[in-house]
Amino acid sequence: MQCPILIGQSGLNIGLHSFIFCALNMVTSLIIAESITVVKLSDFLKNFSLAASESTSEFGEGLRLLNTQKPSLVYVDICFVREHYAEIKEIKANSRLILISEDITDYVEFRWLVDDCLSKSASFEEFKRSLLDCLAYLCRIVVATSQEVSLDEYFIVKGGGKGGQDFKIKFTDILFIEAYGNYIKIHPISGKFKVVAATMKASEHMLPSEFFSRVHKSRIISHFRILSLKDDYVYLKNKEQTKILIGKFYRRSFFSKEDIGKIRKN
Structure with a gap:
């Protein structure tokens, strides 16, 4: 299973946990960040028996994975956002984009480009809260999609x-x-x-x-x-x-x- 991390989405009805975790099989993710950030984020995910589909500290490799894996969500370090503006616009066209940054004001600067932001200094408790927010968002999308097909x-x-x-x-x-x-x-x-x-x-x-x-x-x-x-x-x-x-x-x-x-x- 894979799981994205978002900040600032809607709350979660705990009774939906079982359904949501099954739905997460539909979600793929990619981390493109500095090595230490990749390790920390991957460790957080493993605490929930979840894992990123792919991860890399090289932006070129990240682009290759984007083209071959076509992930649902992409986590991108702020350093890559600043250095690879044109490529980031292409990512935005095909995947939900989550900014990883030490300074939350970077999210304000790139609000028009990214879908959400995760702080590099986030504690595990903060991570858990953002994870629950993310699951609530995914639940809404998955339910909507399943209803659409059944209609x-x-x-x-x-x-x-x-x-x-x-x-x-x-x-x-x-x-x-x-x-x-x-x-x-x-x-x-x-x-x-x-x-x-x-x-x-x-x-x-x-x-x-x-x-x-x-x-x-x-x-x-x-x-x-x-x-x-x-x-x-x-x-x-x-x-x-x-x-x-x-x-x-x-x-x-x-x-x-x-x-x-x-x-x-x-």
Whole structure:
């Protein structure tokens, strides 16, 4: 099993422990840090019978592991963040990124880039608290994913234009949906968008509201791909870190959703 460490996420219902630890089999992680930091973090994880999938003190090797292992979470030392800015942006596009630093103010400086921060000087008790916070976050994601699959893994849409063919689109492949006249554009996580013969209103009914939200008259977003919320914008997790305006009319409904409220607090 592998486990990520996050700071500042939501609390945990202790009754969910058994389920969560089973769910952790789905999580892979990578530590890219100075040798002493790798040892300390790995030892903390072993106290919970957990272990990082891979670890290295060489950034080049870390990039190789990223490409071959495709971890869910990546822990990166502040020294590497400062020295390898361009590569870090690529990491951000494909994995959740946790900053490891001696100074918590570094998290403020790189808040736009990283998902969370772990202090190098954290005690084991502090580590345990952050671990429980992390498990609560993972539980929410795993439950959402399992519910989505049980509801309907795909939905069927009709291609735009004359003779448009029906085709399947997996919910988890969608980044966002955009209004396009009498049609819509479905933007996937990667690759070219698809023009579909449907309206925004019909799309809202087709998609499970637990995992998709209309945030603008011309945009529906996937909760699975939310990177961060800032001011009146939601940032989605893809290579370009897509930025989408949250319309005033949709703000209350969007922020009232439980999972969005937790993201907003962080």
